[in-house]
Amino acid sequence: MNEKKSILITGGAGFIGSNLCEYFLSKNYRVVCLDNLATGHLYNIEPFFSNNNFTFIEGDIRDLETCNKAVEKIDYVLHQAALGSVPRSLKDPITSNDVNVSGFLNMLVASRDAGVKRFVYAASSSTYGDSESLPKVEEIIGKPLSPYAITKYVNELYADIFSKAYGLETIGLRYFNVFGRKQDPNGAYAAVIPKFVMQLMNYESPVINGDGNYSRDFTYIDNVIQMNELAMLTENPEAINTVYNTAFGDRTTLNQMVSLLKEYLSEFDKKIGDVEVVHGPNRAGDIPHSLASIDKAKKLLNYNPQFSFGNGLKEAVRWYWENLKNN
């Protein structure tokens, strides 16, 4: 009889990690979540506590012993734990580096020593840095524009060396502006979509940095879950020990994004359609446009994203309305 497979999801109490926990529990895997709750929340994982297949370890990836304990009897690692946000890394580069680089290295060492089958990790579109070419293809990157971007690029370099030197199977997923249910709308470093949804629900004007013509390849969480599953399970030898853009492959301007948000939220409360948008100065370190080529993931992993930006946004808006309207 096949043994149940075990997955360690670091950062499993965060936005992407808790969605991965939920998905893989629904697929009947054993799931271990390692998180120090720095930016994640217990309420994201509390619904899983009654599931016998779920284990939560409250701990820090900066501690190698904790990592060693977490990878015991683990088949696959989905490494999501990191301190996100470009502005946060500009304010405190040392902590971002400790968590995102030293913590990452600890997880690689622990995974290697435990003999895990594969190490799939959250990389980032910020690795494209100042490269102006569009769409972004995996081989062409520029210079990093922030400490955060450096940490995410260093992750790729370390993963590559661990594949070559120790035979650890690794796959990096360069996420592009992920959004969806459970993304935290609060705090100084909140992502733009949940922040704007909460403001609009409270009739507050969202502030767009710049004229709103900057564009992003906003990627719905379910497409990201699909990429993690494909990366974890692929048996194509050409598909491993490399990195993939993880996106929908289309771009939307900030102005278009806010118009759609207002339109979808107006279906719940007509008054939201009248909230005015405000424009502020451009933010340092922001690139004008971001758009992924997803050809490599389609070809090597059979990636087939199911949610366009608009369809995903509709789902996300409904989730925020039903879960956080009165917060």
Ligand SMILES: NC(=O)c1ccc[n+]([C@@H]2O[C@H](COP(=O)([O-])OP(=O)(O)OC[C@H]3O[C@@H](n4cnc5c(N)ncnc54)[C@H](O)[C@@H]3O)[C@@H](O)[C@H]2O)c1
């Ligand atoms: N959300 C995006 O658009 C996006 C884009 C590119 C890359 N990423 C990457 O995806 C991953 C998940 O991001 P997210 O959006 O879910 O962010 P998040 O902040 O919701 O999740 C990160 C999780 O890591 C945990 N964590 C932080 N430091 C830790 C430590 N020292 N030890 C253990 N756990 C720790 C946090 O508590 C949190 O639960 C991160 O690696 C991030 O850099 C996200």
